[in-house]
Amino acid sequence: MLGEFVSAEQYARLLQRGQQDSEGWLQFDPAQMQNHYNRHPFLLQHRLNQHPMFDIEPLFELARRHPANKVLFRRGDIAPDADFDASFVRTDTELTLDHLLTHFEPLHGYICINNPEQDAIYRPQIESLLAEITAHTHPLDPHITWYSTYVFISAQGAVxxxxxxxxxxFLLQIRGEKTADLWSQTDPLIMSPAQKDRLLAYEGTRPPYKPEFEQRALHFSLRPGLGLHHPFIAPHRVWTHSNLSVSLAFTFRTRQSDRHTAAHQLNARLRRIGLQNPKPVGESAWVDGAKAASLHALQRLRHPLQHAEH
Ligand SMILES: [Fe+2]
Structure with missing residues (x-):
């Protein structure tokens, strides 16, 4: 799995750092966080468009020195209803990263740099952002348990x-414009409880798009200095415009989202053994907690040595 786990000790240090000497790259509105965090998408402001590390040339240098398996690239002109997981399977197998970077705009290039936090030069800045996020999510959703970041660079018209x-x-737009369409993660017409259980259990493919979803989409216009919060598992689709676009996606999980994940996974098991309608996740914190504890107990029974070692 991409990304890094955050221990209790690391979290305590990040929280202290975020509360005491935040560099203020992200501007959270406490009322907006209180009302919308992890329930509804919302825009926030940031200053990363003023940070030289996120200019194009330093990012291209990062792409060149980063491990090859962490830099996904392709031409950007694919269909908006293409299969997401297949969208990085390049049909143009002759395309090299160096060629794409050298002719980025004429080739309508699209690059995703996975985990810039694993680069020695980028790590301090990414950790500083993580500390800021921690300070603002902590009152609502304490303890980030895992995070992973991604830089997306697209020449034009990428989907x-x-x-x-x-x-x-938190999707942070740094250069150029982007349109993000989001759908509610709690709308059963978009994703049924069964689909969400299977998604979190990694069973089958992700819940598919249907044209009738279009009228339920929320549209957000992103420009440099604006970011967009995506709640847990909220479906989305993103378009860049006719100019070069750079954005940083800061993805993370918390103890609460881990509990929800485990409860969904237990529901998926119950469905597999024939229970038709287990209580949907999110309706009762107590039931979700009990399901998460049951799943972990089952996993310990199945892999006792593995769990004893941790
Ligand atoms: Fe995404």
């Missing part, structure tokens, strides 16, 4: 097809 991720996200 990230409809999909949902198994975490929360």
């Amino acid at each position: 990230t097809p409809y999909h949902m991720d198994r975490e929360m996200n």
Whole structure:
């Protein structure tokens, strides 16, 4: 799995740092966080467009020195309803990263740099952002347990097809414009409880897009200095415009989202053994907690040595 786990000790240090000497790259509105965090998408302001590390040339240098398996690239002109997981399977197998970077705009290039936090030069800045996020999510959703970041660079007209991720996200637009369409993660017409259970259990493919979803989409226009919060597993689709676009996705999980994930996974098991309608996740914190504890007990029974070692 991409990304890094955050221990209790690391979290305590990040929280202290975020509360005491935040560099203020992200501007959270406490009322907006209180009312919308992890329930509804919302815009926030940031200053990363003023940070030299996120200019194009330093990012291209990062792409060149980063491990090859962490830099996904392709031509950007694919259909908006293409399969998300297949969208990085390049049909143009002759395309090299170096060639794409050298001719980025004429080739309508699209690059995703996975985990810039694993780069020695980028790590301090990404950790500083993580500390800021921690300070503002802590009162509402204490203890980030895992995070992973991604830099997206697209020349023009790139589409990230409809999909949902198994975490929360702050998508920070740094250069150029982007349109993000989001759908409610709690709307059963968009994703049924069974589909969400299977998504979190990694069973089958992700819940698919249907044309009738279009009228239920929320549209957000992103420009440099604006970011967009994605609640846990909220479906989304992203379009860039006719100019070069750079954005940083800051994805993370918390103890609460881990509990929800485990409860969904237990529901998926119950469905597999024939229970038709287990209580949907999110309706009762007590039931979700009990399901998460049951799943972990089952996993310990199945892999006692593995769990004893941790
Ligand atoms: Fe996504």
